[in-house]
Amino acid sequence: EVQLVESGGGLVQPGRSLKLSCAASGFTFSNYYMAWVRQAPKKGLEWVATISTSGSRTYYPDSVKGRFTISRDNAKSSLYLQMNSLKSEDTATYYCARQQFITKGGFAYWGQGTLVTVSS
Amino acid sequence: DTVLTQSPALAVSLGQRVTISCRASKSVSTYMHWYQQKSGQQPKLLIYSASNLESGVPSRFSGSGSGTDFTLTIDPVEADDIANYYCQQSNELPFTFGSGTKLEIK
Numbered sequence: 001e002v003q004l005v006e007s008g009g010g011l012v013q014p015g016r017s018l019k020l021s022c023a024a025s026g027f028t029f030s031n032y033y034m035a036w037v038r039q040a041p042k043k044g045l046e047w048v049a050t051i052s053t054s055g056s057r058t059y060y061p062d063s064v065k066g067r068f069t070i071s072r073d074n075a076k077s078s079l080y081l082q083m084n085s086l087k088s089e090d091t092a093t094y095y096c097a098r099q100q101f102i103t104k105g106g107f108a109y110w111g112q113g114t115l116v117t118v119s120s
Numbered sequence: 121d122t123v124l125t126q127s128p129a130l131a132v133s134l135g136q137r138v139t140i141s142c143r144a145s146k147s148v149s150t151y152m153h154w155y156q157q158k159s160g161q162q163p164k165l166l167i168y169s170a171s172n173l174e175s176g177v178p179s180r181f182s183g184s185g186s187g188t189d190f191t192l193t194i195d196p197v198e199a200d201d202i203a204n205y206y207c208q209q210s211n212e213l214p215f216t217f218g219s220g221t222k223l224e225i226k
Contacts, residue, residue, distance in 0.1 A: 106153030
């Protein structure tokens with residue numbers, strides 16, 4: 001059974017940093033592109049980052065480019081999101097997601113999410 | 121960026137057919153996916169690449185469309201289908217989601 005378990009969320013002050021983790025199990029982690037998707041309270045979904053199978057390629061929207069860094073450790077079946085210079089608008093539940101094993105596929109599996117609150 | 125437009129809400133009677141639409145600001149070919157998100161839960165992939173049913177998803181769900189206009193159909197609607205439904209395109213970066221359609225029961 002595919003499982004994705006996020007951790008590392010919490011309350012953080014504006015301008016500070018936070019690192020999220022996602023522990024994956026139930027599949028061969030190194031075979032899949034992985035992503036982070038967030039959802040602000042009572043709002044819609046926003047893609048945050050994607051990383052290739054080896055970690056050599058990463059992709060971000062402009063809203064987080066230069067502040068967030070996605071990474072992975074295939075030996076540990078773990079995905080990470082380093083978030084720097086946090087802003088109040090980064091407050092959201094952050095989901096770890098596994099992308100489909102097809103070209104331009106969707107997000108086939110999601111974790112339960114971890115809440116990040118940016119506030120002074 | 122590719123903007124995806126969805127109607128905010130739809131009300132439907134149980135047992136009826138409902139279609140949820142998603143319009144893209146530019147062509148996304150068939151790289152459109154649909155998700156269901158129930159209250160307090162993570163999203164769930166229902167339909168991928170416009171018309172392919174994800175494994176384990178009931179056949180009451182179907183998808184169609186290409187280019188800029190897409191639909192998700194539920195027939196018949198069951199009480200368990202009360203949720204928000206999101207479309208998402210993966211044709212080009214940045215990946216974008218629609219704002220969601222809330223399905224309500226009449």
